[in-house]
Amino acid sequence: MGRGARITSGKSSLMRLEIDELLSELESESQDCMAIVETELSKLRSVIEAIPAREALPADAIRRLETIENIRMPSPQLIPNGTINYTAAYDKPESIYVVGSYARKTAHLSNGIMTVDVCVTMPSGLGDRASLICIHYPKRAPSSVHSSYSSIESTGSLDVGLLLNAEQVHRTVDRGPYAEEKDTAAAFRTFWGEKAELRRFQDGSIQESLVWKGPESGSKPIEQIIRYVFQRHFKKPLSEVTKGIRNFFALSDQNRSHGARYSTLWDPAKEFRSFEKDIWAIEGLPLQIHQVSAASSELWQSQPSSSISGNHQYPKAPLDVNVQLEWSSRWPHDLNAALRTKIALLQKIGQSLKDFIPGQEVQLGLESEEDRFWSGAYLDITRPLGVRFHLRIHHDQQLSLLERMLKDADLGIRTKEELISSISKYKRSFIQAPLHAQAIKTLSTKFPFLLPTVRLMKRWRNSHLLSSHVRDELIEMITVRTFVHPHPWKTPASETTGFLRTLYFLGNWNWQTEPLIVDFNSSLEKEDIGSINKRFEAWRKLDPGMNRVAMFAGSDLDSSGIAWTEHQPSKVIAMRIKCLAESAYQMAQEHGLDIDPARMFTPSLKDYDFVIHLDEKFHFSDVSSSESVPQFKNLSTSRDDQQAQASANRGLLQPFIAELESLYGAYVMFFYDADVGSLIAGLWHPQTGPKPWKVSQASCTKPLVSGPEAGAQVEVNRTAILHGIARLGGDMVVNIEVK
Numbered sequence: 001m002g003r004g005a006r007i008t009s010g011k012s013s014l015m016r017l018e019i020d021e022l023l024s025e026l027e028s029e030s031q032d033c034m035a036i037v038e039t040e041l042s043k044l045r046s047v048i049e050a051i052p053a054r055e056a057l058p059a060d061a062i063r064r065l066e067t068i069e070n071i072r073m074p075s076p077q078l079i080p081n082g083t084i085n086y087t088a089a090y091d092k093p094e095s096i097y098v099v100g101s102y103a104r105k106t107a108h109l110s111n112g113i114m115t116v117d118v119c120v121t122m123p124s125g126l127g128d129r130a131s132l133i134c135i136h137y138p139k140r141a142p143s144s145v146h147s148s149y150s151s152i153e154s155t156g157s158l159d160v161g162l163l164l165n166a167e168q169v170h171r172t173v174d175r176g177p178y179a180e181e182k183d184t185a186a187a188f189r190t191f192w193g194e195k196a197e198l199r200r201f202q203d204g205s206i207q208e209s210l211v212w213k214g215p216e217s218g219s220k221p222i223e224q225i226i227r228y229v230f231q232r233h234f235k236k237p238l239s240e241v242t243k244g245i246r247n248f249f250a251l252s253d254q255n256r257s258h259g260a261r262y263s264t265l266w267d268p269a270k271e272f273r274s275f276e277k278d279i280w281a282i283e284g285l286p287l288q289i290h291q292v293s294a295a296s297s298e299l300w301q302s303q304p305s306s307s308i309s310g311n312h313q314y315p316k317a318p319l320d321v322n323v324q325l326e327w328s329s330r331w332p333h334d335l336n337a338a339l340r341t342k343i344a345l346l347q348k349i350g351q352s353l354k355d356f357i358p359g360q361e362v363q364l365g366l367e368s369e370e371d372r373f374w375s376g377a378y379l380d381i382t383r384p385l386g387v388r389f390h391l392r393i394h395h396d397q398q399l400s401l402l403e404r405m406l407k408d409a410d411l412g413i414r415t416k417e418e419l420i421s422s423i424s425k426y427k428r429s430f431i432q433a434p435l436h437a438q439a440i441k442t443l444s445t446k447f448p449f450l451l452p453t454v455r456l457m458k459r460w461r462n463s464h465l466l467s468s469h470v471r472d473e474l475i476e477m478i479t480v481r482t483f484v485h486p487h488p489w490k491t492p493a494s495e496t497t498g499f500l501r502t503l504y505f506l507g508n509w510n511w512q513t514e515p516l517i518v519d520f521n522s523s524l525e526k527e528d529i530g531s532i533n534k535r536f537e538a539w540r541k542l543d544p545g546m547n548r549v550a551m552f553a554g555s556d557l558d559s560s561g562i563a564w565t566e567h568q569p570s571k572v573i574a575m576r577i578k579c580l581a582e583s584a585y586q587m588a589q590e591h592g593l594d595i596d597p598a599r600m601f602t603p604s605l606k607d608y609d610f611v612i613h614l615d616e617k618f619h620f621s622d623v624s625s626s627e628s629v630p631q632f633k634n635l636s637t638s639r640d641d642q643q644a645q646a647s648a649n650r651g652l653l654q655p656f657i658a659e660l661e662s663l664y665g666a667y668v669m670f671f672y673d674a675d676v677g678s679l680i681a682g683l684w685h686p687q688t689g690p691k692p693w694k695v696s697q698a699s700c701t702k703p704l705v706s707g708p709e710a711g712a713q714v715e716v717n718r719t720a721i722l723h724g725i726a727r728l729g730g731d732m733v734v735n736i737e738v739k
Helices: 002-050 059-067 114-129 182-195 221-233 243-251 260-265 268-280 335-356 397-406 413-446 450-463 472-484 495-508 526-542 571-594 597-601 639-651 653-664 718-732
Strands: 130-136 159-164 173-178 197-200 206-211 289-294 319-325 361-366 377-382 388-394 516-518 553-555 610-614 668-672 679-684 701-703 713-716 733-738
Touching (some): 289 413, 526 553, 653 668
Antiparallel strands (some): 173 206, 610 733
């Protein structure tokens, strides 16, 4: 027995030795395998990192996969369902990450992390105002594969992106469940608290409801909802809730909601209808009035609020209105006689308006006395409340007379150029302007955020001192393109989104080789687009230096493409506005919600040759409401007198700029902000360099006193021009800063 035990003991020792040998072999083999695995994983990581980043699928594609194809996009984090308690399902609340579009039920509010509650609460609060909620989580630092998931910490803020429905975003009354739906109504009241109220509507239904303030309050309903939900459910200070959103909301229309400043004291469309009614009531004209049409998009509130003046908040610039009389064979068949007849008819209309409405100021004006074929006669009408209109007569036979004269083979080159210029002015004033204004009015009803975006774009243009170099209509066309051709995005549902997307297009538009084509009425066919492209190519061949047409903007309203871009903007200005837009959009991309929007509206003065600083009492901006009142009444003038004097001072700035353009426009390019008017920047033309002396040399020149060509050449006397500007400005000019 002892011998058997020794044999068994020997066998077990031998087995242990064999097992140890096998284990050592397996360990060496496993180490070799792990080395191979690590090598392969390293290669796989390199391959994955080399894959270029791709943007997320569009919202429409995601919804189609979920609803139609029944396919859900995979999430990088675990997604709890509605039946699992968050605390029980995961180790620590701070490690929970939920994709907002999947979490639709209200979570139990506890001491958990705010991220979960944001995901499940935001859809309930916004309702159908948002079609998609995209949540961007803070980036996590790289961690070891051996560390536990719960030990990974994340830092940074939570960004929530909303894809809004433009039709619902401004709704001020939300209807909840009916009173008969006890459980649903109770849940509704639990979520909204004291904000929920039971109301009877006009259709007789009794429902839970929410009432929000309108945009005229300075805070939009979508912002009010976000603030209320966060304050009620997360007890967060209001300053921490919508910081990034508030920045751009405050910027829009100078701290006022869109259109609110117009609607407080003055409705431009209503004022136009009143003026139109007075025009139709005129009697005693040789010809009956056939049509009265608006030729200014400002009538539909397309100007920034800083472009309206005085305490009554009317636009600074007059509003253009065209009157077309009935056709008659009694119109003269000579162009000069027809122009004089229009002046006589305008005088008759002006006298009738004076007699019809006492206190109405009417003056006859001419756009150009030097242009033989285009006098541009108009009536400057100031209504009793202070609104100004420019009334012109549309004589359709005038275009035929101009085109007939242009066909004369004996005309000189200069005369032909004058005729071509007059034809362009006629088409722009009497054909394109009314069509464009009507199209903007129509689209503004279809796209509620079009006009707010237009106002932001015009404010951006003006802030960079380009007011006189880019026409309003071109800015409106570029902005309309963002709404009628939104691909690859959806139609903007906020002025901030429309503004940034318009800047993106401007910064990426290669205007030198591509035309701008806008389909206002969705009526452009393939042949029409081809025709516009052919016109663009013809212009580039006819004018390769782009001296007459730099940006080409065609549409279904204007197939010529040059109605709003002929001579403006110039090639230099077109390049500058492209660079400014590119820089502004890049700044928005880099800073995100932390951006200070005012920086995008701050001009850079380092590129100008000189800057004229103006006295603040002559600025375009309105008089401050916080002006000090003298202590003694007998030493003070009335408030109305002060405002009248301030308005008169501001009225001097525009004529001053026009006079500068007239006197020194051949030597200097002037830049100013039509909204503020605090300064005028100047840039010397390249042609102001040394030139050979001639007998017919223009003024403002001096002999070149140094160099090899001294005495034989002359150059522009820049010092004399600057002194002339200062002398012409008088008290208006504080100082001139020369770079």
